[in-house]
Amino acid sequence: QKYNVAILGATGLVGQNLIEILEQRNFPVGELFPLASSRSAGSTIKFKGQDVEVLNVDEFDWSTAQIGLFSAGGDVSAKYAPVAAEAGCVVIDNTSHFRYEPDIPLVIPEVNPHAVADYRNRNIIANPNCSTIQMLVALKPIHDAYGIDRINVCTYQSVSGAGKSAVDELVGQTAQLMNGRPVESKVFPMQMAFNVIPQIDVFQDNGYTKEEMKMVWETHKILGDESIGVNPTAVRVPVFYGHAEAIHLELRQPVSADDVKNVLEQAPGVTLMPDSTDYPTQVTHGSGQDSTFVGRVREDISHANGINLWVVADNIRKGAATNSIQIAEVLIADYL
Numbered sequence: 001q002k003y004n005v006a007i008l009g010a011t012g013l014v015g016q017n018l019i020e021i022l023e024q025r026n027f028p029v030g031e032l033f034p035l036a037s038s039r040s041a042g043s044t045i046k047f048k049g050q051d052v053e054v055l056n057v058d059e060f061d062w063s064t065a066q067i068g069l070f071s072a073g074g075d076v077s078a079k080y081a082p083v084a085a086e087a088g089c090v091v092i093d094n095t096s097h098f099r100y101e102p103d104i105p106l107v108i109p110e111v112n113p114h115a116v117a118d119y120r121n122r123n124i125i126a127n128p129n130c131s132t133i134q135m136l137v138a139l140k141p142i143h144d145a146y147g148i149d150r151i152n153v154c155t156y157q158s159v160s161g162a163g164k165s166a167v168d169e170l171v172g173q174t175a176q177l178m179n180g181r182p183v184e185s186k187v188f189p190m191q192m193a194f195n196v197i198p199q200i201d202v203f204q205d206n207g208y209t210k211e212e213m214k215m216v217w218e219t220h221k222i223l224g225d226e227s228i229g230v231n232p233t234a235v236r237v238p239v240f241y242g243h244a245e246a247i248h249l250e251l252r253q254p255v256s257a258d259d260v261k262n263v264l265e266q267a268p269g270v271t272l273m274p275d276s277t278d279y280p281t282q283v284t285h286g287s288g289q290d291s292t293f294v295g296r297v298r299e300d301i302s303h304a305n306g307i308n309l310w311v312v313a314d315n316i317r318k319g320a321a322t323n324s325i326q327i328a329e330v331l332i333a334d335y336l
C-alpha cells in the first residue's frame, strides 16, 4: 500500500531533508505534494530523480493526502493543521504549536511509540523539540534501568535549528568580520559569528527561555513523569549543523559509568562511544546520520548518584525530519 504525502515547508531546511529521507528510507509514497507559500510555488524540487512542482498551500486540497508533514513555522501549522486534519489527512507537526495540548500525542519512536495511537483524538501528532529528542533517546533507557531524579543540561545548538535564514546569517557575518566590515544581525539577537548566545526563543516570566522550558515540559509529557527535575540552559553556538548537550544526571541510586555504558550499548537509536578519549562532535557526528551519539560517560566526582554524558545528534535529521518520518512509519505499520 502507498500513501500520498504532503510536505508543508518543502523548500525549507527541514522540508528538503524530509523529502530526501522519504526517498532514503523507501517510504511507500504514492504521490508527493511539496507545499510552500506563493513565494516559491511553481519552482520544482527533485524526488526519486523526477522534478516535482511546489504548490501553493493556500490552494491545496487536503483530502488528496493521507499524511502531512509540517515544518513551515507555528503560525502556518496553526492555520493549516486543523484544515488538513478535518479533511482526513494525519498531520505530523514539527512546530511547537500543538505540543503541549493534552490530547495531542508528542512522540519519539524509540521512547514512547505507543502514544501514536492518540492521533485519533485530533488527527494531529506533534514532533518534539530537537534538543528534547536527542536528550531523551539517550536518557530513556537509563531512566528505565535506574530511575532519573534530576537532569541538569546545557545545550550547544547549531544555527540550522533556526532555519535557512539563520545559516545564511552566520555565513554572512563570518565574511563581514573576515573583511573588517560591520556585522549585521537580523535573525539572532546579536552577533552570532565567533560568539555564543545564551538565549534561544523568547524569555518566560521565570527567567528561563522558551527553548529551555520546552525541554522541561516535553520531558515530563513524553516520559509521563512530572517528578523528574529538569534544569536546562540552552545556548546557540556558531556551528552550522548538529546539536551537542552536556548532561549531568542525578540517579535514584549510585550507578557506575560501566553499568550506564552497558545500558546505552543496547539502546535503540543510540551509538555509544565507550572509550573515554574518543567522543562525538557536531562537525564529525552531527550531520547526515540518524543516530544519537553518546560519549564521555563518567561518574560525577561531586555527587554520589551522579553520571555525566556528552550527546550529539543531527538536529535537522533526528531532531526533526527523521523523527517525523519514523512517526509516520509507526502510523502506517500499526494504524492506517
Ligand code: A2P
Pocket: 008, 009, 010, 011, 012, 013, 014, 015, 035, 036, 037, 038, 039, 040, 041, 057, 071, 072, 073, 076, 162, 163, 164, 165
Ligand atoms: P517559502 O519558500 O514559500 O518561503 P526554513 O525553516 O528553512 O526557514 O523554511 C521555512 C519553510 O516554510 C519554507 O519552505 C517556506 O516556504 C515555508 N513557509 C514559510 N512561511 C510560509 C507560509 N506563510 N505559507 C506556506 N509556507 C511557508
